[in-house]
Amino acid sequence: MTNNVNTIKKLRRSTSDRMVSGVCGGWADYLGVDVSILRIAMVAAAVFTGGAAAIVYAACWFLTPEDSEE
Numbered sequence: 001m002t003n004n005v006n007t008i009k010k011l012r013r014s015t016s017d018r019m020v021s022g023v024c025g026g027w028a029d030y031l032g033v034d035v036s037i038l039r040i041a042m043v044a045a046a047v048f049t050g051g052a053a054a055i056v057y058a059a060c061w062f063l064t065p066e067d068s069e070e
Contacts, residue, residue, distance in 0.1 A: 009030055010030075011026060011027070011030045011064060012026050012029075012030075012064065012065055012066065012067035012068075013025070013026040013060075013061070013064045013065065013066045013067060014026045014028075014029060014067055015066060015067045015068075016067075017029070017035055019039070020061075021061045022066065022067070023057055023060045023061055023064060024038045024039045024042055026064060026067065027060075042057060
């Protein structure tokens with residue numbers, strides 16, 4: 001018996017695990033990592049890049065579709 005289950009992961013902003021817009025929650029779910037680690041890395045990246053990472057975060061906020069509660 002063959003199990004042909006195709007699970008396609010889609011990058012979406014989280015509606016349940018959000019602090020600002022759900023970008024880190026969605027990325028953490030997509031990558032399979034803890035959301036706290038991703039949030040700390042995002043803050044560190046924003047500090048060390050002089051705010052360039054915050055611009056990338058804002059772009060992800062507007063370009064990534066929101067997760068639907070189905």
